[in-house]
Amino acid sequence: xxxxxxxxxxxxxxxxxxxxxxxxxxxxxxxxxxxxxxxxxxxxxxxxxxxxxxxxxxxxxxxxxxxxxxxxxxxxxxxxxxxxxxxxxxxxxxxxxxxxxxxxxxxxxxxxxxxxxxxxxxxxxxxxxxxxxxxxxxxxxxxxxxxxxxxxxxxxxxxxxxxxxxxxxxxxxxxxxxxxxxxxxxxxxxxxxxxxxxxxxxxxxxxxxxxxxxxxxxxxxxxxxxxxxxxxxxxxxxxxxxxxxxxxxxxxxxxxxxxxxxxxxxxxxxxxxxxxxxxxxxxxxxxxxxxxxxxxxxxxxxxxxxxxxxxxxxxxxxxxxxxxxxxxxxxxxxxxxxxxxxxxxxxxxxxxxxxxxxxxxxxxxxxxxxxxxxxxxxxxxxxxxxxxxxxxxxxxxxxxxxxxxxxxxxxxxxxxxxxxxxxxxxxxxxxxxxxxxxxx
Numbered sequence: 001x002x003x004x005x006x007x008x009x010x011x012x013x014x015x016x017x018x019x020x021x022x023x024x025x026x027x028x029x030x031x032x033x034x035x036x037x038x039x040x041x042x043x044x045x046x047x048x049x050x051x052x053x054x055x056x057x058x059x060x061x062x063x064x065x066x067x068x069x070x071x072x073x074x075x076x077x078x079x080x081x082x083x084x085x086x087x088x089x090x091x092x093x094x095x096x097x098x099x100x101x102x103x104x105x106x107x108x109x110x111x112x113x114x115x116x117x118x119x120x121x122x123x124x125x126x127x128x129x130x131x132x133x134x135x136x137x138x139x140x141x142x143x144x145x146x147x148x149x150x151x152x153x154x155x156x157x158x159x160x161x162x163x164x165x166x167x168x169x170x171x172x173x174x175x176x177x178x179x180x181x182x183x184x185x186x187x188x189x190x191x192x193x194x195x196x197x198x199x200x201x202x203x204x205x206x207x208x209x210x211x212x213x214x215x216x217x218x219x220x221x222x223x224x225x226x227x228x229x230x231x232x233x234x235x236x237x238x239x240x241x242x243x244x245x246x247x248x249x250x251x252x253x254x255x256x257x258x259x260x261x262x263x264x265x266x267x268x269x270x271x272x273x274x275x276x277x278x279x280x281x282x283x284x285x286x287x288x289x290x291x292x293x294x295x296x297x298x299x300x301x302x303x304x305x306x307x308x309x310x311x312x313x314x315x316x317x318x319x320x321x322x323x324x325x326x327x328x329x330x331x332x333x334x335x336x337x338x339x340x341x342x343x344x345x346x347x348x349x350x351x352x353x354x355x356x357x358x359x360x361x362x363x364x365x366x367x368x369x370x371x372x373x374x375x376x377x378x379x380x381x382x383x384x385x386x387x388x389x390x391x392x393x394x395x396x397x398x399x400x401x402x403x404x405x406x407x408x409x410x411x412x413x414x415x416x417x418x419x420x421x422x423x424x425x426x427x428x429x430x431x432x433x434x435x436x437x438x439x440x
Contacts (some may be wrong), residue, residue, distance in 0.1 A: 064234020
């Protein structure tokens with residue numbers, strides 16, 4: 001096996017299971033909350049959707065720190081490792097109180113906004129959930145940063161174990177807490193399981209040989225400079241995620257023009273696609289880490305890493321597309337979908353294959369952009385692709401969900417072509433954010 005591909009698989013496999021564990025935790029929560037009735041499910045859905053959006057904030061210091069630590073690790077520079085870790089924690093300490101305070105003060109207007117202004121039974125339940133989950137964001141954000149630091153050192157197995165720990169605790173706590181405290185119990189169980197995972201993660205940081213060595217080194221730059229470097233590195237990655245999330249939300253609104261049946265089918269199919277798309281993001285993180293390691297070590301292996309990442313993720317996308325097309329009827333039946341919803345869902349899963357293959361290639365290549373400090377370039381590609389996707393999706397709704405699939409594939413093709421052209425350019429004049437902290 002190609003050495004770069006072997007390293008990508010080694011790094012990506014734990015990340016994939018970590019991402020799946022997070023998705024499974026959300027499903028566990030929904031299953032138990034469903035026993036409380038429709039308003040409770042709506043309330044928790046509002047809260048989790050909001051949290052997904054706020055994950056973009058955590059990526060500023062989480063992903064930014066991953067790249068900077070990985071670069072410093074590749075350069076064998078303990079002082080740079082310490083500066084990167086300090087910058088991540090400083091940015092976390094600056095951003096988190098603002099987000100938590102704004103979330104707590106605006107929890108009721110926020111709930112009304114996401115619920116579409118409805119004043120039904122779901123509103124007070126959503127507010128009650130936010131009352132506990134918003135302070136819990138401090139834990140969630142810290143957990144993202146701890147994972148980011150560990151991944152930057154090359155350790156993707158520990159974040160996987162932490163995700164499994166949090167998911168296992170949630171599985172145990174959810175039934176009891178929801179039975180005793182209702183929707184508030186769901187929020188409490190989530191926060192407590194994350195607290196346990198965060199505690200274990202902090203212990204892992206203390207035990208990391210690389211980080212122990214870094215703690216004994218003098219920081220290579222001031223705390224203020226480290227904070228700004230983390231912000232510059234992570235902000236484009238956060239913006240890229242936010243643009244994708246926003247585009248996904250608008251696409252749901254476009255699908256809604258086709259009626260409730262289409263929305264239900266699309267929602268189920270999209271959740272099923274996570275099994276495949278999480279693999280793309282696992283390869284992306286692996287490519288980002290591996291690229292930063294090699295760049296820090298003074299080796300320019302971007303083309304080779306990018307080629308292997310695209311081949312690996314594209315193969316996963318192709319296999320996933322075939323598997324979903326073949327098993328689509330059984331998948332929809334497993335979700336208990338009625339005949340009309342099942343029919344629409346099967347059609348969507350059988351038409352979405354080209355999009356999945358192209359998306360896999362695009363997302364994997366994005367990791368090389370991020371690891372080499374070219375995330376701002378990737379952000380421009382994402383903005384272009386989102387704009388290209390939404391117009392045709394709206395125009396092609398006359399063809400139903402296959403028309404939406406076609407628009408998604410066209411947008412992914414445009415992004416792949418753009419990213420491929422930019423990838424071939426000499427990036428020397430475009431690199432930002434990952435140069436050694438001893439320079440500049």
